[in-house]
Amino acid sequence: MEERCALATELAQVLDTVRQLEAHMGVKGGADGGETCRALVSSMRSSVDRSIHIAMSSCCVVLGAPESPPSAGGSPRSGGSDQAADSPCRGAHAAGQSKKRKTQPKWSTQVRVNSVEDVGPLDDGFSWRKYGQKDILGAKYPRSAYFRCTHRHTQGCYASKQVQRAHGDPLLFDVVYHGNHTCVQGKHCNSQTPQPAASGEHRQPQPAGGQERVSVGQKTDGGVAAPFSFPSKQAGADTGSDFQAGCATTASPFMSPATSECKASTTESPMGDMDFMLQLADADFLDNSRYL
DNA sequence: CTTATTTGACCGAG
DNA sequence: CTCGGTCAAATAAG
Structure with a gap:
């Protein structure tokens, strides 16, 4: 809850930064590339704004259970591991491999x-x-x-x-x-990143x-x-x-x-x-x- | 035949 | 013990 508020604060800060950046770019009257950057910044700004909104709503409105609890209609859990430990034939190979990051x-x-x-x-x-x-x-x-x-x-x-x-x-x-x-x-x-790479250039x-x-x-x-x-x-x-x-x-x-x-x-x-x-x-x- | 998707099972973290 | 993530075999599609 409080972390959410902190998040909102941070986001607000980011938003402010983006605004400043936007202002800077406006002053400089960027060249052709400036247009793209401005679009990006605009996108970022709206995104951050939305994130702030989300964070705020999460902060103020304690989401108890947005969706119905898993006990809706019968056994909520998936039947994935019901037939557990049935065929040990395969477990041998997985020796020393981290399956999870x-x-x-x-x-x-x-x-x-x-x-x-x-x-x-x-x-x-x-x-x-x-x-x-x-x-x-x-x-x-x-x-x-x-x-x-x-x-x-x-x-x-x-x-x-x-x-x-x-x-x-x-x-x-x-x-x-x-x-x-x-x-x-x-x-x-992507749409906003037209990579003009003539022949597979390496990115910077x-x-x-x-x-x-x-x-x-x-x-x-x-x-x-x-x-x-x-x-x-x-x-x-x-x-x-x-x-x-x-x-x-x-x-x-x-x-x-x-x-x-x-x-x-x-x-x-x-x-x-x-x-x-x-x-x-x-x-x-x-x-x-x-x-x- | 090759390649991608589906499905079941295993493993580890909480 | 439960739940989520990943692997790998099986299956389907091109």
């Missing part, structure tokens, strides 16, 4: 679609391979889809994402990203912002949810601390990398062509280093 920074985005058809593509510029689905307790739409980067084996890209319906809104999808894309894939670029370490892969669902709906929303779980939980511990305390994911000292670490990364998303979770990169 514990300290993977993640950030979530909300994607609104117009129809279920959009659910299929839900493209953010990367190719994902679905690897699982789970029933989440307490969620109105318990189905949660898990995706991994298609180039996981080929390029060792460990980025992953989860897609889940927002409670109440079948058209609103909550996409949670884990990790960064280390793969180089030239899929269709500091792309000055260009990660709006989530702009998929923004059709005529108008009600495009905040492209960026913070982990809506426990604020002070692990995820939040991950971000804050690794980077500047209040650095929002979309803050310019020049603002955080973490940038230095990324610069001396053995992989020069890290993806643009790297700025979002530099801490994650440090974490990834153990895999190199």
Whole structure:
């Protein structure tokens, strides 16, 4: 509750910063690129504004149970592990493999679609391979889809994402990203980031912002949810601390990398062509280093 | 035949 | 013990 308020405060601060940035850009009368930056800033501003609203509402209105408790109609739990320990034939191979990432920074985005058809593509510029689905307790739409980067084996890209319906809104999808894309894939670029790369150019370490892969669902709906929303779980939980511990305390994911000292670490990364998303979770990169 | 999706099971954290 | 995340086999689709 109080953390939510703190979050709102932080967001307000970010909003203020964005405003200043916006003002600065207005003064300078940016060149051609300024237009794009201004659009980005505008988008950021609205996003932050929305986030503030969300945070505030969460703060003031204690969400006891937005959706009906899992005890709605019978056994809430999924029958996933009912036939437990039946075939031990397979358990042998998994010796010494960490099946779970514990300290993977993640950030979530909300994607609104117009129809279920959009659910299929839900493209953010990367190719994902679905690897699982789970029933989440307490969620109105318990189905949660898990995706991994298609180039996981080929390029060792460990980025992953989860897609889940927002409670109440079948058209609103909550996409949670884990990790960064280390793969180089030239899929269709995003709307706001027309990559003019003539022949597969490497990106610059500091792309000055260009990660709006989530702009998929923004059709005529108008009600495009905040492209960026913070982990809506426990604020002070692990995820939040991950971000804050690794980077500047209040650095929002979309803050310019020049603002955080973490940038230095990324610069001396053995992989020069890290993806643009790297700025979002530099801490994650440090974490990834153990895999190199 | 190759590749992607589905589904069940295993594992670890809480 | 329960729940969520991931793996891998099985299945479906191109």
